[in-house]
Amino acid sequence: MSWPEDVRESDWGKTGNKKLHSWAFDRIYQYLEYKGEIRGVEVLKENEWDTSKTCSHCGDDTKSNRVERGLYVCSSCELVANADCNGAENMRQKITPSPHGEDRSNGCVVVRET
Incomplete structure (x- = not known):
């Protein structure tokens, strides 16, 4: 919680x-x-604190990744996510890490295609 x-x-x-x-x-x-x-x-x-400023996919913590109040766009891996969902996933990873190599995506975050 x-x-x-x-x-x-x-x-x-x-x-x-x-x-x-x-x-x-x-x-x-x-x-x-x-x-x-x-x-x-x-x-x-x-x-x-600061959970929505780090990319839940690659771990990049560039401050400018938090584009707007509710938008997170990673400059490294191009993940596009709701900032709160990104922060919640970071919190989940601290408490219950994913088994090595297993994707536990909840569908709230997507990778932007270029």
């Missing part, structure tokens, strides 16, 4: 703090942890 570290310590101004600091992310984690225990599944917290 994505875990926003230090979210309570951040300062986003009066209005931003009211919205962000009232976010019930811990309640969501507790719910998922409870459901996971029932089904024998461990729920892990993973910091999402």
Whole structure:
């Protein structure tokens, strides 16, 4: 599970703090942890910082690859992906690496043809 570290310590101004600091992310984690225990599944917290800036396909971490808010285009392997899907795949790879040589693509990312 994505875990926003230090979210309570951040300062986003009066209005931003009211919205962000009232976010019930811990309640969501507790719910998922409870459901996971029932089904024998461990729920892990993973910091999402910078996960969408690295290519989930080749590992390139060029900052300019994050083209727009939701678009990721790798300058090395030409992967085109939704930036959040790319970040989620990077988080998945940290926790459950793919067996050597096996493709575990979820269909959210595609390689752009030239």
